[in-house]
Amino acid sequence: MPPYTIFYFPTRGRCEAMRMLLADQGQSWKEEVVTKETWLQSPLKASCLYGQLPKFQDGDLTLYQSNAILRHLGRSLACSSLLAPPALQISFADYNLLDLLLSHQVLVPGCLDSFPLLSAYVTRLSARPKLKAFLASPEHVNRPIFGGHKI
Incomplete structure (x- = not known):
């Protein structure tokens, strides 16, 4: 079983950067997709800090807030x-x-x-082998940026 679990809506939203980091660092993770109905009717919302997602579990450690999760992953996976x-x-x-x-x-x-420097930056990072594979995967391509829309 993967050591990491992401609880989030079926969108890229605030979790896609952490998915990119995990994929690029060769880590596996489990996704717990939270539908609107589940979010509104289950005790999950009340159990989340500030009543918000994403929720991230790393073993016994539970984190909220996307940037806090990214900082944790950056430190624990020694990204630099x-x-x-x-x-x-x-x-x-x-x-x-x-x-x-x-x-x-x-x-x-x-x-x-x-903005040629930003464009080159995107090209360079997107070419990292594991990240490139993730960005081409159906899990990324078919996940909308925002809920309920094509994008």
């Missing part, structure tokens, strides 16, 4: 290798920015055309 030159080190923040930029490219195609 101190042996690599600084320009090649990756941080949990890279996954957050990559998710934001990829989402914008879906919502506004061509939005990075006037």
Whole structure:
């Protein structure tokens, strides 16, 4: 059984950056998809800090808030290798920015055309082998950015 469990709605939303990080670092995880009906009718909402998702479990540790989860994963998976030159080190923040930029490219195609450095950044990170495989997977491609919409 994977050591990580993500509880979230059937969208990319606030969890896609952590999915990217986990995939890129070669980790497996379990998804507990929370439907609107489950969220409104089950005790899950009352059990969540601030009554919000995502909820993330790492063994006995339960975390809420997407950036806190990303920081935890960044530390626990040592995302930046101190042996690599600084320009090649990756941080949990890279996954957050990559998710934001990829989402914008879906919502506004061509939005990075006037920003060659950002475009190159997206290309470089998206080419990392494990991350590239995740970004091409049905789990990513078929998951809408926001709930109930194509995007």
